[in-house]
Amino acid sequence: MTKGKHRFIFLQEIYSTLGVENIWKSQWRGDTSFSHGSEHSKGVMLLFKEKFDYEVTIQQEDEQGRFIILKSVIQGQPIVLVNIYAPNKTKVQSTFFEEIQNELDELKLDKTCDVIVGGDFNVILDADLDGTGGKPLKKKSCKNIEDLCSSFDLIDIYRNRNPEVRQFT
Numbered sequence: 001m002t003k004g005k006h007r008f009i010f011l012q013e014i015y016s017t018l019g020v021e022n023i024w025k026s027q028w029r030g031d032t033s034f035s036h037g038s039e040h041s042k043g044v045m046l047l048f049k050e051k052f053d054y055e056v057t058i059q060q061e062d063e064q065g066r067f068i069i070l071k072s073v074i075q076g077q078p079i080v081l082v083n084i085y086a087p088n089k090t091k092v093q094s095t096f097f098e099e100i101q102n103e104l105d106e107l108k109l110d111k112t113c114d115v116i117v118g119g120d121f122n123v124i125l126d127a128d129l130d131g132t133g134g135k136p137l138k139k140k141s142c143k144n145i146e147d148l149c150s151s152f153d154l155i156d157i158y159r160n161r162n163p164e165v166r167q168f169t
Helices: 018-027 090-106 141-151 157-161
Strands: 008-012 032-035 044-048 054-061 067-074 077-085 114-120
Touching: 008 077, 008 114, 018 032, 032 054, 032 067, 044 067, 044 077, 067 090, 077 090, 090 141
Parallel strands: 077 114
Antiparallel strands: 008 044, 032 044, 054 067, 067 077
């Protein structure tokens, strides 16, 4: 990324609480949005560049610090920003991704609204390309992610641009 070209940044595992929110806000020149975990786990945050032209119309976050969803208007364009830190336990991942799908469905987005999803999915979507050691298996939650991508016409931009590179995306 070219220096200074970012407009917003997604952070995960920020280990924040309400107690440190004002400190962090004072250290960042632009706006911030949090979904707190605890001082020892979870938490997601969005940072916006100073003087960035955007307006949040709806903000949703979970109580666990696992996601934040901002329905926004950015420079006149409707856009939804979704920052997630998915659980790493396979048994709860499917439920988590279903919850993200439901949250987005409830927004009743029209076709002009873009959706950007970022974060830590804690899932390898292509075990052959990105898995290492042993025999990596495709988790059941991959189907939920595929459904989410299909519903909102999402692509993995890194994988799209680097189809043969062995690396987590």
